[in-house]
Amino acid sequence: MSAVTLEKKSKKGSALAFLGVLAILALVIVLENTLNPNKNIIVFTALKKGAVYALVAASMNLLNGFTGLFSLGQAGFMLLGGYTFAILTIPVAERANVYYIFDGSAINFSLTEAMQNLFGGSGVGGAVGFVIGAIIALICAGLVAAFFAWLIGLPVLKLKSDYLAIATLGFAEIIRAIFQWEALGKITNGANALKNFPTLASFNITNSNGEIVLRLSTFVAFAVAAICIWLMVLLINSSYGRAFKAIREDEVAAEAMGINLAKHKRMSFIISSFFAGIGGALLAMFMNQVQAKTFTSTMTYEILLIVVLGGIGSISGSTIAAFLYMACSEWWLRFLDVPTSFKTAGGYWAFVIILALLAVGITALLVLRRRKAGARKFSEMWSACVLGVVILGYDIYYYVSATAKVPFLNSGFRMVVFSVIIMVVVLFFRKGLFGDKELSDVFRSIGRIKKAAPAKSEGGAAK
Amino acid sequence: MSDVILSIKDLKVSYGGIEAVKGISFDVKQGEIVTLIGANGAGKSSTLRAIAGLVKPSGGSISFEGEDITAADPTEIVKRGVTLVPEGRRIFADLTVLENLKIGAYLRHDDLKDDIEWVYSLFPRLKERSWQPGGTLSGGEQQMLAVARALMSRPKLIMMDEPSLGLAPIIVRGIFDIIREIHRQGVTILLIEQNANMALQTADTGYVLETGRIGLSGTGAELLSNEDVKRAYLGS
Structure with a gap:
């Protein structure tokens, strides 16, 4: 097999993957507008949360799975992203209401409103402005998280394995404490929640009477996650991605090949945090509010669990595991919490x-x-x-x-069963559902088996 | 063909107070195979690691093509055309053979197709195993991959740290054939070996290291017939 035909194959593969993602996005729009959202609220909760966690788990995998840096700071970077998004987009008129304990906000500016005004206030122009404002705010959320990653990356990335994990975990806890600090109340609203900023539901298209014409809230979560994960996959398949993997495999050999360890580790850390920040902003949009106390280390462990279940070093694994995890914890196992099931x-x-x-x-x-x-x-x-x-x-x-x-069927039993399921999965799939393989590798090996099968039977006939 | 490309002057390397290399000087000329032989702990590997920039020397100077590279970082040194094949092969086990090769060319930004064809022509075995993870190769194949990976950076000087380590005699002979072949294609080679016999037969110039100092030096043939070397390293 020459290098040229293989390149063609991988191009065909990525075109197929692209079409697959488009199909999923289209399906999400169709589902959202045909299923009754009030009756199926759990389904859409699982889907939206799944999309957010898929993004965050992929970002964690970029660092832990592909670069081999065991970091537990994800919740901290998500918090930074969530707060940045909220602070930048709360409408000016709502600020006094949201920050009532601190007599109003120090920042009286809203990115989405500013963009809406720029594009003509209301109607189609307003909608375009709103979307552009939200996108800019999302990018800012990522940038703030990335900036902090750059800041702490200098000292922290000199540490190895468990020491790095402890240092990043500590960073996340410190950030959480700082954001609850009263002295910063004018900006962070202290320990109170920030709310009334644009949420996923704000993207639903309404007519002049305020009735919803087209629901897009789940689609928005999926689209943002898909774009970010796609960018991460591009990065992993580039020569930078190869350098990350080389560092994971063997630092000494990587250095001997001329890969600058410090530079590439920091790059991976910053990029991972950037996407974690966007994930945090998306989570804030999903929850309709953002409060520091929700971004605990438990959240990081949940993400770590998804990464491990999906397979350390597999983006497809993280994505699929995130949806399975959320479906199990929010949807499929719900009946275990109800005595009358x-x-x-x-x-x-x-x-x-x-x-x-x-x-x-x-x-x-x-x-x-x-x-x-x-x-x-x-x-x-x-x-x-x-x-x-x-x-x-x-x-x-x-x-x-x-x-x-039925005994045990009571609120909370769901989580007991869920833990047992996770233990069983980890026991039977030591390297997670996907190991370090991607979906494309799985398809390729299925294709190879199909091709190999007739060859074998021919061999048998010759005997 | 006799200009010096690598020049080591009074090189000292120490690890936290313990001096592993105690001031050695030698030159490597363009197009030569130079070998450093010596027992464990003689300072061979430390010398190579210092040249590659993986450890900072505590004294002395290293210059390559007339320019000082003593304090340069590994990236800069690889860019200038000095590449190390590390001890114990250290291939990237979970990455495919092709990915391993591409990482070898990480600092280059031009088309790699010709170079991949070139190393595959040197190592046809690797071409067969192109899509296999490096960790599934045999020891000899892994050593070939380690050398091929280093060649992908188009080095002017390739340094090999015990390429025969842990390999069967017949495989070792194959590895040395490859070293001669690479040399024929114009790459200067600095070789570290415990297998003194093979190394001295291959090398133009040899240096014998003893506890951080150069004890003896001469052409490969001279050292092979030297009584002290025979007694200490060749077992006769």
């Missing part, structure tokens, strides 16, 4: 059948393991059946009594 006729039978299958499955699995270990007599195997018998017994009791409440 299985009270409907269908739910009742589903529960009885699932439990029976679970009992049989567990018993079969345990018995097989014993047999593999060499057990043949019943006296050696009976203990493997105990768990299955107990589950089956409970199932029969539940079936007979019919009114028995």
